[in-house]
Amino acid sequence: MSQPFSPDAALILVDVQPDFMPGGALACHQGDAIVTGIDQLLRQRRFRHVVATRDWHPRGHISFASSHPGRAPFEQIALYGQPQTLWPDHCVQGTPGAELHPAIDWSALDAVIRKGSDPAIDSYSGFRENHGPDGARPRTGLGGWLRERGVTEVFVCGLARDVCVLWTAQDARELGLRASVLWDLCRPVTPDTDVATRARLLAQGIAIVEAGE
Template sequence: MSRTLSPHAALIVVDVQPDFMPGGTLACHQGEAIVPGVDRLLRSRVFSHVVATQDWHPRGHISFASSHPGRAPFEQIALHGQPQTLWPDHCVQGTPGAELHPGIDWTALDAVVRKGSDPAVDSYSGFRENHGPQGARPSTGLAGWLRERGVDEVFVCGLARDICVLWTAQDAVELGVRASLLWDLSRPVTPTSDDATRATLQARGIALIESANLAI
Protein backbone atom coordinates (compact mmCIF):
# COMPACT_ATOMS: atom_id res chain seq x y z
CA MET A 1 0.00 0.00 0.00
CA SER A 2 1.41 3.39 -0.96
CA ARG A 3 1.93 6.16 1.57
CA THR A 4 1.29 9.76 0.57
CA LEU A 5 3.87 12.10 2.03
CA SER A 6 2.66 15.00 4.13
CA PRO A 7 4.47 18.36 3.96
CA HIS A 8 4.90 17.85 7.72
CA ALA A 9 6.89 14.62 7.27
CA ALA A 10 10.64 14.37 7.71
CA LEU A 11 13.22 11.82 6.61
CA ILE A 12 15.85 10.78 9.15
CA VAL A 13 18.89 9.03 7.65
CA VAL A 14 20.70 7.27 10.48
CA ASP A 15 24.48 6.75 10.54
CA VAL A 16 25.19 5.93 6.89
CA GLN A 17 28.95 6.08 7.40
CA PRO A 18 31.86 4.03 6.00
CA ASP A 19 32.69 2.35 9.31
CA PHE A 20 29.28 0.62 9.16
CA MET A 21 29.88 -0.71 5.65
CA PRO A 22 31.55 -4.04 4.77
CA GLY A 23 35.25 -3.54 5.38
CA GLY A 24 34.52 -0.96 8.07
CA THR A 25 35.38 -1.44 11.71
CA LEU A 26 31.74 -2.16 12.69
CA ALA A 27 30.27 -3.54 9.49
CA CYS A 28 26.53 -4.06 9.16
CA HIS A 29 25.22 -6.99 7.14
CA GLN A 30 25.05 -5.81 3.50
CA GLY A 31 25.27 -2.22 4.65
CA GLU A 32 26.43 -0.99 1.25
CA ALA A 33 23.20 -2.23 -0.35
CA ILE A 34 21.21 0.75 0.94
CA VAL A 35 23.51 3.45 -0.47
CA PRO A 36 21.98 3.71 -3.99
CA GLY A 37 18.43 3.80 -2.64
CA VAL A 38 19.21 6.43 -0.01
CA ASP A 39 20.95 8.50 -2.67
CA ARG A 40 17.92 8.28 -5.00
CA LEU A 41 15.55 9.23 -2.19
CA LEU A 42 17.57 12.30 -1.24
CA ARG A 43 17.96 13.37 -4.87
CA SER A 44 14.18 13.12 -5.34
CA ARG A 45 13.68 16.04 -2.89
CA VAL A 46 10.28 14.63 -1.91
CA PHE A 47 10.70 15.31 1.80
CA SER A 48 10.26 18.83 3.09
CA HIS A 49 12.78 18.14 5.86
CA VAL A 50 15.80 15.80 5.77
CA VAL A 51 18.10 15.11 8.70
CA ALA A 52 21.13 12.83 8.93
CA THR A 53 22.57 11.49 12.15
CA GLN A 54 26.30 10.88 12.43
CA ASP A 55 28.08 8.75 15.02
CA TRP A 56 30.91 10.98 16.21
CA HIS A 57 32.95 9.39 18.98
CA PRO A 58 36.09 10.73 20.64
CA ARG A 59 39.04 8.36 20.89
CA GLY A 60 38.80 6.14 23.94
CA HIS A 61 34.99 6.30 24.04
CA ILE A 62 33.49 4.30 26.88
CA SER A 63 31.53 2.08 24.45
CA PHE A 64 34.74 0.82 22.82
CA ALA A 65 35.95 -2.60 23.96
CA SER A 66 39.47 -1.22 23.72
CA SER A 67 38.64 1.14 26.61
CA HIS A 68 38.04 -1.85 28.92
CA PRO A 69 41.16 -4.01 29.41
CA GLY A 70 40.41 -7.69 29.15
CA ARG A 71 37.12 -7.17 27.34
CA ALA A 72 36.33 -8.07 23.72
CA PRO A 73 34.01 -6.49 21.16
CA PHE A 74 30.34 -7.47 21.51
CA GLU A 75 30.67 -8.40 25.17
CA GLN A 76 28.17 -6.73 27.50
CA ILE A 77 28.87 -4.83 30.68
CA ALA A 78 26.76 -2.72 33.04
CA LEU A 79 27.17 1.02 32.42
CA HIS A 80 25.28 3.67 34.36
CA GLY A 81 22.90 0.97 35.53
CA GLN A 82 22.06 -0.23 32.01
CA PRO A 83 23.38 -3.05 29.77
CA GLN A 84 26.07 -1.78 27.41
CA THR A 85 27.44 -3.64 24.41
CA LEU A 86 31.14 -3.04 23.87
CA TRP A 87 31.89 -2.19 20.26
CA PRO A 88 34.99 -2.17 18.10
CA ASP A 89 36.44 1.32 17.81
CA HIS A 90 34.30 3.05 15.17
CA CYS A 91 33.29 6.46 13.83
CA VAL A 92 36.15 8.21 15.61
CA GLN A 93 35.91 11.96 15.16
CA GLY A 94 37.82 13.24 12.15
CA THR A 95 38.52 9.82 10.60
CA PRO A 96 37.33 8.78 7.12
CA GLY A 97 35.14 6.05 8.63
CA ALA A 98 33.15 8.66 10.54
CA GLU A 99 32.25 10.81 7.53
CA LEU A 100 28.85 10.67 5.88
CA HIS A 101 29.04 8.12 3.07
CA PRO A 102 30.63 9.69 -0.04
CA GLY A 103 28.37 7.68 -2.36
CA ILE A 104 25.34 9.75 -1.38
CA ASP A 105 24.46 13.27 -2.53
CA TRP A 106 23.84 14.98 0.81
CA THR A 107 22.95 18.40 -0.58
CA ALA A 108 19.27 17.87 0.34
CA LEU A 109 20.16 17.78 4.04
CA ASP A 110 18.69 20.42 6.32
CA ALA A 111 20.67 19.35 9.38
CA VAL A 112 23.22 16.85 10.69
CA VAL A 113 22.88 15.58 14.26
CA ARG A 114 26.18 14.32 15.64
CA LYS A 115 25.81 11.88 18.50
CA GLY A 116 28.06 9.91 20.82
CA SER A 117 30.43 12.82 21.42
CA ASP A 118 30.28 12.49 25.22
CA PRO A 119 33.19 10.15 26.07
CA ALA A 120 31.24 8.65 28.98
CA VAL A 121 27.85 8.02 27.29
CA ASP A 122 26.92 5.92 24.27
CA SER A 123 24.30 7.16 21.82
CA TYR A 124 22.07 5.07 19.55
CA SER A 125 19.00 7.20 18.91
CA GLY A 126 19.00 10.37 16.88
CA PHE A 127 16.75 11.94 19.52
CA ARG A 128 18.40 11.07 22.83
CA GLU A 129 21.72 9.80 24.08
CA ASN A 130 21.77 6.54 26.04
CA HIS A 131 21.47 6.64 29.83
CA GLY A 132 24.15 8.79 31.43
CA PRO A 133 25.65 8.88 34.93
CA GLN A 134 22.60 10.72 36.28
CA GLY A 135 20.22 8.08 34.91
CA ALA A 136 18.67 10.40 32.31
CA ARG A 137 18.90 10.27 28.54
CA PRO A 138 20.10 13.70 27.36
CA SER A 139 18.41 15.19 24.30
CA THR A 140 20.31 15.69 21.06
CA GLY A 141 18.06 18.62 20.15
CA LEU A 142 16.48 16.83 17.20
CA ALA A 143 13.00 16.69 18.73
CA GLY A 144 12.95 20.46 19.24
CA TRP A 145 14.30 21.06 15.74
CA LEU A 146 11.46 19.00 14.23
CA ARG A 147 8.85 20.56 16.48
CA GLU A 148 9.86 24.07 15.41
CA ARG A 149 9.18 23.04 11.80
CA GLY A 150 5.79 21.47 12.49
CA VAL A 151 6.96 17.91 11.76
CA ASP A 152 4.51 15.31 13.05
CA GLU A 153 5.71 12.22 11.17
CA VAL A 154 9.15 10.77 10.47
CA PHE A 155 10.44 8.12 8.11
CA VAL A 156 13.62 6.48 9.36
CA CYS A 157 16.27 4.60 7.37
CA GLY A 158 19.97 3.80 7.67
CA LEU A 159 22.22 1.73 9.90
CA ALA A 160 21.96 -0.31 11.93
CA ARG A 161 18.36 -1.44 11.64
CA ASP A 162 18.44 -3.40 14.91
CA ILE A 163 20.10 -0.67 16.98
CA CYS A 164 20.37 3.00 16.02
CA VAL A 165 17.55 2.98 13.43
CA LEU A 166 15.25 1.09 15.79
CA TRP A 167 16.05 3.29 18.77
CA THR A 168 15.45 6.43 16.68
CA ALA A 169 12.04 5.20 15.53
CA GLN A 170 11.07 4.15 19.05
CA ASP A 171 12.08 7.50 20.51
CA ALA A 172 10.09 9.34 17.85
CA VAL A 173 6.94 7.52 18.96
CA GLU A 174 7.72 8.06 22.65
CA LEU A 175 8.10 11.78 21.93
CA GLY A 176 4.70 11.94 20.21
CA VAL A 177 5.70 11.70 16.54
CA ARG A 178 4.36 9.08 14.14
CA ALA A 179 7.14 6.89 12.76
CA SER A 180 7.72 4.53 9.87
CA LEU A 181 10.83 2.47 9.18
CA LEU A 182 11.95 2.09 5.56
CA TRP A 183 12.88 -1.58 5.69
CA ASP A 184 14.64 -1.81 2.33
CA LEU A 185 16.79 1.22 3.14
CA SER A 186 18.10 -0.23 6.39
CA ARG A 187 20.32 -3.15 7.32
CA PRO A 188 21.10 -4.82 10.67
CA VAL A 189 24.39 -5.66 12.33
CA THR A 190 23.26 -9.25 11.91
CA PRO A 191 20.13 -10.55 10.10
CA THR A 192 19.35 -12.91 12.98
CA SER A 193 17.92 -9.86 14.73
CA ASP A 194 15.28 -9.16 12.09
CA ASP A 195 12.42 -11.13 13.68
CA ALA A 196 12.92 -9.36 17.01
CA THR A 197 13.09 -6.00 15.24
CA ARG A 198 9.84 -6.63 13.39
CA ALA A 199 8.14 -7.68 16.62
CA THR A 200 9.33 -4.53 18.41
CA LEU A 201 8.13 -2.31 15.57
CA GLN A 202 4.70 -3.91 15.61
CA ALA A 203 4.44 -3.63 19.39
CA ARG A 204 5.34 0.08 19.29
CA GLY A 205 2.97 0.93 16.43
CA ILE A 206 5.79 1.77 14.04
CA ALA A 207 4.90 1.15 10.40
CA LEU A 208 7.27 -0.99 8.36
CA ILE A 209 7.25 0.04 4.69
CA GLU A 210 9.30 -0.18 1.53
CA SER A 211 10.62 3.00 -0.04
CA ALA A 212 8.99 2.04 -3.35
CA ASN A 213 5.61 2.48 -1.64
CA LEU A 214 6.17 6.15 -0.90
CA ALA A 215 3.76 8.09 -3.09
CA ILE A 216 6.18 10.59 -4.61
Protein backbone atom coordinates in the same frame (compact mmCIF):
# COMPACT_ATOMS: atom_id res chain seq x y z
CA MET B 1 10.19 14.26 -9.54
CA SER B 2 8.07 12.01 -7.36
CA GLN B 3 5.04 13.27 -5.50
CA PRO B 4 6.30 14.85 -2.25
CA PHE B 5 5.17 13.72 1.13
CA SER B 6 3.20 15.95 3.46
CA PRO B 7 5.10 19.06 4.60
CA ASP B 8 4.59 17.71 8.12
CA ALA B 9 6.84 14.70 7.37
CA ALA B 10 10.60 14.40 7.77
CA LEU B 11 13.16 11.84 6.63
CA ILE B 12 15.73 10.77 9.22
CA LEU B 13 18.83 9.06 7.84
CA VAL B 14 20.61 7.22 10.65
CA ASP B 15 24.39 6.80 10.65
CA VAL B 16 24.98 6.20 6.94
CA GLN B 17 28.74 6.15 7.48
CA PRO B 18 31.54 4.02 5.99
CA ASP B 19 32.49 2.46 9.31
CA PHE B 20 29.12 0.67 9.28
CA MET B 21 29.68 -0.69 5.76
CA PRO B 22 31.57 -3.85 4.74
CA GLY B 23 35.26 -3.19 5.30
CA GLY B 24 34.48 -0.67 8.03
CA ALA B 25 35.30 -0.89 11.71
CA LEU B 26 31.77 -2.01 12.70
CA ALA B 27 30.32 -3.45 9.51
CA CYS B 28 26.60 -4.13 9.37
CA HIS B 29 25.29 -7.07 7.36
CA GLN B 30 25.16 -5.86 3.72
CA GLY B 31 25.34 -2.27 5.01
CA ASP B 32 26.48 -0.92 1.65
CA ALA B 33 23.34 -2.28 -0.06
CA ILE B 34 21.33 0.77 1.06
CA VAL B 35 23.62 3.42 -0.43
CA THR B 36 22.14 3.52 -3.94
CA GLY B 37 18.55 3.51 -2.69
CA ILE B 38 19.16 6.34 -0.23
CA ASP B 39 20.91 8.38 -2.90
CA GLN B 40 17.96 7.90 -5.25
CA LEU B 41 15.46 8.82 -2.53
CA LEU B 42 17.30 12.04 -1.71
CA ARG B 43 17.53 13.02 -5.37
CA GLN B 44 13.74 12.70 -5.67
CA ARG B 45 13.31 15.58 -3.17
CA ARG B 46 10.20 13.94 -1.69
CA PHE B 47 10.75 15.35 1.79
CA ARG B 48 10.70 18.99 2.81
CA HIS B 49 12.74 18.16 5.91
CA VAL B 50 15.77 15.84 5.78
CA VAL B 51 18.05 15.13 8.74
CA ALA B 52 21.04 12.83 9.06
CA THR B 53 22.46 11.50 12.31
CA ARG B 54 26.14 10.80 12.61
CA ASP B 55 28.05 8.77 15.16
CA TRP B 56 30.91 11.07 16.25
CA HIS B 57 32.94 9.41 18.98
CA PRO B 58 36.08 10.76 20.62
CA ARG B 59 39.01 8.37 20.95
CA GLY B 60 38.76 6.23 24.04
CA HIS B 61 34.95 6.35 24.09
CA ILE B 62 33.39 4.35 26.91
CA SER B 63 31.48 2.12 24.46
CA PHE B 64 34.72 0.86 22.86
CA ALA B 65 35.93 -2.54 23.99
CA SER B 66 39.45 -1.13 23.82
CA SER B 67 38.55 1.19 26.72
CA HIS B 68 37.92 -1.83 28.98
CA PRO B 69 41.06 -3.95 29.50
CA GLY B 70 40.39 -7.65 29.18
CA ARG B 71 37.13 -7.15 27.31
CA ALA B 72 36.42 -8.02 23.67
CA PRO B 73 34.12 -6.40 21.09
CA PHE B 74 30.46 -7.43 21.38
CA GLU B 75 30.78 -8.44 25.03
CA GLN B 76 28.14 -6.88 27.28
CA ILE B 77 28.75 -5.13 30.57
CA ALA B 78 26.64 -3.13 33.01
CA LEU B 79 27.10 0.63 32.65
CA TYR B 80 25.19 3.06 34.86
CA GLY B 81 22.77 0.25 35.68
CA GLN B 82 22.01 -0.51 32.03
CA PRO B 83 23.30 -3.21 29.64
CA GLN B 84 26.08 -1.88 27.42
CA THR B 85 27.46 -3.68 24.38
CA LEU B 86 31.15 -3.05 23.86
CA TRP B 87 31.89 -2.15 20.26
CA PRO B 88 35.01 -2.08 18.12
CA ASP B 89 36.46 1.44 17.87
CA HIS B 90 34.31 3.09 15.21
CA CYS B 91 33.25 6.49 13.83
CA VAL B 92 36.12 8.22 15.59
CA GLN B 93 35.96 11.98 15.14
CA GLY B 94 37.90 13.20 12.12
CA THR B 95 38.40 9.78 10.51
CA PRO B 96 37.10 8.79 7.05
CA GLY B 97 34.90 6.11 8.60
CA ALA B 98 32.96 8.77 10.49
CA GLU B 99 32.06 10.82 7.42
CA LEU B 100 28.65 10.68 5.76
CA HIS B 101 28.96 8.16 2.94
CA PRO B 102 30.67 9.90 -0.02
CA ALA B 103 28.68 8.04 -2.70
CA ILE B 104 25.46 9.80 -1.66
CA ASP B 105 24.39 13.25 -2.84
CA TRP B 106 23.68 15.00 0.46
CA SER B 107 22.60 18.33 -1.04
CA ALA B 108 19.00 17.79 0.12
CA LEU B 109 20.17 17.60 3.73
CA ASP B 110 18.88 20.26 6.13
CA ALA B 111 20.75 19.30 9.29
CA VAL B 112 23.23 16.82 10.74
CA ILE B 113 22.82 15.63 14.32
CA ARG B 114 26.07 14.39 15.84
CA LYS B 115 25.70 11.83 18.60
CA GLY B 116 28.01 9.91 20.88
CA SER B 117 30.36 12.87 21.35
CA ASP B 118 30.33 12.60 25.14
CA PRO B 119 33.18 10.19 26.00
CA ALA B 120 31.21 8.79 28.94
CA ILE B 121 27.84 8.08 27.25
CA ASP B 122 26.99 5.85 24.29
CA SER B 123 24.35 6.98 21.81
CA TYR B 124 22.01 4.98 19.59
CA SER B 125 18.92 7.13 19.04
CA GLY B 126 18.97 10.30 16.98
CA PHE B 127 16.78 11.93 19.63
CA ARG B 128 18.51 11.04 22.89
CA GLU B 129 21.84 9.67 24.05
CA ASN B 130 21.87 6.46 26.08
CA HIS B 131 21.62 6.55 29.87
CA GLY B 132 24.31 8.62 31.55
CA PRO B 133 25.76 8.46 35.06
CA ASP B 134 22.70 10.26 36.48
CA GLY B 135 20.31 7.80 34.86
CA ALA B 136 18.99 10.38 32.39
CA ARG B 137 19.17 10.27 28.61
CA PRO B 138 20.46 13.64 27.31
CA ARG B 139 18.63 15.05 24.30
CA THR B 140 20.44 15.68 21.02
CA GLY B 141 18.27 18.57 19.89
CA LEU B 142 16.59 16.65 17.06
CA GLY B 143 13.17 16.64 18.74
CA GLY B 144 13.20 20.41 19.15
CA TRP B 145 14.42 20.92 15.59
CA LEU B 146 11.51 18.90 14.21
CA ARG B 147 8.97 20.54 16.52
CA GLU B 148 10.04 24.03 15.40
CA ARG B 149 9.25 23.02 11.82
CA GLY B 150 5.85 21.53 12.57
CA VAL B 151 6.90 17.95 11.82
CA THR B 152 4.40 15.35 13.04
CA GLU B 153 5.59 12.28 11.11
CA VAL B 154 9.01 10.76 10.48
CA PHE B 155 10.38 8.12 8.13
CA VAL B 156 13.54 6.47 9.43
CA CYS B 157 16.19 4.47 7.59
CA GLY B 158 19.92 3.74 7.77
CA LEU B 159 22.16 1.69 10.04
CA ALA B 160 21.78 -0.36 11.99
CA ARG B 161 18.21 -1.58 11.82
CA ASP B 162 18.45 -3.51 15.09
CA VAL B 163 20.17 -0.73 17.07
CA CYS B 164 20.23 2.94 16.07
CA VAL B 165 17.32 2.86 13.61
CA LEU B 166 15.20 0.95 16.13
CA TRP B 167 16.00 3.31 19.00
CA THR B 168 15.40 6.39 16.83
CA ALA B 169 11.98 5.15 15.73
CA GLN B 170 11.05 4.20 19.29
CA ASP B 171 11.99 7.64 20.62
CA ALA B 172 10.03 9.30 17.82
CA ARG B 173 6.93 7.46 18.99
CA GLU B 174 7.61 8.40 22.62
CA LEU B 175 7.69 12.04 21.53
CA GLY B 176 4.26 11.63 19.94
CA LEU B 177 5.38 11.52 16.32
CA ARG B 178 3.97 9.08 13.78
CA ALA B 179 6.87 6.88 12.74
CA SER B 180 7.64 4.52 9.89
CA VAL B 181 10.79 2.53 9.15
CA LEU B 182 11.84 2.18 5.50
CA TRP B 183 12.77 -1.47 5.88
CA ASP B 184 14.51 -1.89 2.53
CA LEU B 185 16.78 1.09 3.23
CA CYS B 186 18.06 -0.38 6.51
CA ARG B 187 20.38 -3.22 7.36
CA PRO B 188 21.06 -4.88 10.74
CA VAL B 189 24.30 -5.62 12.51
CA THR B 190 23.25 -9.25 12.08
CA PRO B 191 20.16 -10.58 10.24
CA ASP B 192 19.46 -12.91 13.16
CA THR B 193 17.78 -9.94 14.88
CA ASP B 194 15.32 -9.07 12.10
CA VAL B 195 12.35 -11.04 13.45
CA ALA B 196 12.69 -9.50 16.91
CA THR B 197 13.22 -6.01 15.47
CA ARG B 198 10.12 -6.24 13.30
CA ALA B 199 8.05 -7.43 16.26
CA ARG B 200 9.26 -4.59 18.49
CA LEU B 201 8.50 -1.96 15.87
CA LEU B 202 4.99 -3.22 15.20
CA ALA B 203 4.23 -3.63 18.91
CA GLN B 204 4.98 0.06 19.42
CA GLY B 205 2.83 1.26 16.55
CA ILE B 206 5.71 1.93 14.18
CA ALA B 207 4.89 1.15 10.56
CA ILE B 208 7.19 -0.94 8.40
CA VAL B 209 7.16 0.17 4.77
CA GLU B 210 9.26 0.00 1.63
CA ALA B 211 10.80 3.14 0.15
CA GLY B 212 9.02 2.55 -3.15
CA GLU B 213 5.65 2.75 -1.42
